[in-house]
Amino acid sequence: MTGAGTIAALATARGEAALAIVRVSGPEAIALVAGRFTNARLADAPSHTAHVGWITDADRERLDQVVVTLFRAPASATGEDVVEISTHGGSAAPQLVLRAILDAGARLAEPGEFTQRAFLHGKLDLAQAEAIADLIHARSTASARAAARGVEGRTSDALAVIKDKLLETAALVELELDFSDEDVEFADRPQLAALLAEADRQLGALLSTARLGALVRDGVRVVIGGRPNAGKSTLLNALVEHDRAIVSDVPGTTRDRVEAEREIDGLLFRFVDTAGLRATEDAIEAEGVRRSHEAAESADVLLYVVDARTGPDAEEEAFLRDLAARRPALSVLRLANKSDLATDPPAGWRSLSAREALADPAHLDGLRQSLVDAVRRGESEPESGVLITNERHRQLLTAARDAVGRARAHLASGTGGDLLALDLRAALDALGRITGAVTPDDVLGAIFGRFCIGK
Ligand SMILES: Nc1nc2c(ncn2[C@@H]2O[C@H](COP(=O)(O)OP(=O)(O)OP(=O)(O)O)[C@@H](O)[C@H]2O)c(=O)[nH]1
Ligand SMILES: [Mg+2]
Incomplete structure (x- = not known):
């Protein structure tokens, strides 16, 4: 992917916006842009200066009024001569300007090529480039x-x-x-x-x-598991504070995985609602159940939900024991839901009413804190940062x-x-x-x- 020459590309995302930036880097960057720019001062201008003018095509037709910022080598992001053209945003103007610069002799940059040049010219090391x-x-x-x-x-x-x-x-x-x-x-x-x-x-x-680092970077996968009708989808909706999953009193409502994200305490949590775990004759639901087992296997945290009135049955206890033996590092939070209906929640389970939490998200403050604690495990970012x-x-x-x-x-x-x-x-x-x-x-x-x- 490395190559010589002068490269150009659109540095900003496509879509409607006030401004966009076309970046040009390489030995001919200044001359190429100057050849398509109405402001004659650019060619000999000192480094770190900005210039207003029009970018034109080969026939001198004006394409867009822009601000050109000049950085001369080696005091630039890539270590080469760099020209940044601030165009008007949207999809047309930046493309017209980019095409004009490519027509003038620049080559379209490969992904990451600007950063690679910065690395090759010693502007940053590989760890910084990855960052x-x-x-x-x-x-x-x-x-x-x-x-x-x-x-x-x-x-x-x-x-x-x-x-x-x-x-x-x-x-x-x-x-x-x-x-x-x-x-x-x-x-x-x-x-x-x-x-x-x-x-x-x-x-x-x-x-x-590294453990915390990976979770910080990629987000935390929290799988919500439990029997049909335990209130898993209600809990998902309450956690992300919008109606993401369908809730009904018919057991087996959720058939496929439903995912929703939410930032808590700076960390990204990806909640996964699953089909309730039960033996079933229904082929589609059975596939859903298989997927929920699979989801539980890849979880960083498992929220296991039971109905507070019944508590976990023997099969569920066995499932959780087995999972803990196979994945000792997995954090499991045991939740006894529908506490509004129960008088005597099961011992060792955190009692919770997902339905009440829908009305008042503050009900979940404790659970949210437990999620953050499960991820951080008392480890904070080290002193060195x-x-x-x-x-x-x-x-x-x-x-x-x-x-x-x-x-x-x-x-x-x-x-x-x-x-x-x-x-x-x-x-x-x-x-x-x-x-x-x-x-x-x-x-x-x-x-x-x-x-x-x-x-
Ligand atoms: N009283 C009360 N009802 C609840 C609570 N949480 C959920 N429910 C009700 O329980 C029923 C099932 O809730 P869901 O969230 O669909 O349960 P689920 O675990 O996703 O069910 P499946 O998708 O079928 O596996 C719905 O009628 C909910 O309104 C709660 O805390 N208290
Ligand atoms: Mg559901």
């Missing part, structure tokens, strides 16, 4: 905040601290290897052990944020930590320095891949391919 993609895709306040910290370079800074420790250790070990003929131990073993122990601790601290939200980063951090673990084992057992050096290099290599210091082209392609065109 930009996360920021664009962020659907909740918490995920946008975590991504913003990544863009800022906090992940990269945290990694740099660990890298320094490993480099210091590696340098001491390699020095010893260089002089191994002389049979001298230069490296002070306890000092090496202390450096590695600290690197291990810091890697562990970063990795421990760095949250590992990216699966690629998690895997590479795990590889680095494994390698550090092996290096510590070598050190403890007095193995030769060459094996130690090998593992230290493996750890450094894994960390280098996160920031893109060492990263094969195919990985780069996959990462920048996630962007939209114009970014």
Whole structure:
């Protein structure tokens, strides 16, 4: 996907809006735009200046009145000459302007190509570039905040601290290897052990944020399960505060999964209402029941609803026991619904009236807090502000930590320095891949391919 030349693309979303931006980057960016611009001052204008004028086609016909902002290399987002053309919004004007610039000789940018150029020119590292993609895709306040910290370079800074420790250790070990003929131990073993122990601790601290990080980034999948007629759909509607699912007193009303989203405490929750769990003769309902079992398997949190008047039956207790054994990390909140009708709710179940909550959402404050607690589990965003939200980063951090673990084992057992050096290099290599210091082209392609065109 990398290419030379001058690229252009629409940087803003299509659709009606006051303004849109066409971005142009590359060695010919200024000359190309100047050739289609009525304001003659542009060609020789200093960097970081804005110019009003008309973009014209090849026949000098005026297409749109725009503001052109100029950034000269290397002080631009991509490190190249960049021109940003603020056009009028809507679908026509930005396309006309873009076409004029393409006609003048620019090439349409590939998805992520602007950010890739910024990476290649050292304007940001790979972890920051990925964070930009996360920021664009962020659907909740918490995920946008975590991504913003990544863009800022906090992940990269945290990694740099660990890298320094490993480099210091590696340098001491390699020095010893260089002089191994002389049979001298230069490296002070306890000092090496202390450096590695600290690197291990810091890697562990970063990795421990990955569970919360993934939930912050992708949202929390909350499956609402229970018998037919327990009030699952009513609960869904109350939780998202609108009539998303059909509610009726006929058992078996919900046949397929119904999903609705809601942000609570900055986190995105994706609620999934399911068909009530029961043995059934009806083929469609049976498929619905199969899907609800499947949904429960992929849940981050399960809200299990029973009728407070009857409580769970033996089969339900067995289902929940079995699920807890298979998925010990799954949070299950047990809800006894229709408390307005029950005098004696079952012990160990949180009593609740979804119907009353429909009228007054404050009834669900406690449940909402429990959902947030189930996700955060007492973990807050770490002091450094760095949250590992990216699966690629998690895997590479795990590889680095494994390698550090092996290096510590070598050190403890007095193995030769060459094996130690090998593992230290493996750890450094894994960390280098996160920031893109060492990263094969195919990985780069996959990462920048996630962007939209114009970014
Ligand atoms: N009194 C009372 N009735 C409720 C409450 N919650 C739900 N109901 C009623 O119980 C019936 C079933 O509710 P639904 O929300 O459709 O139940 P469901 O679990 O989705 O049922 P299926 O989709 O058939 O599995 C409806 O008549 C609701 O109005 C509650 O808290 N109190
Ligand atoms: Mg239902």
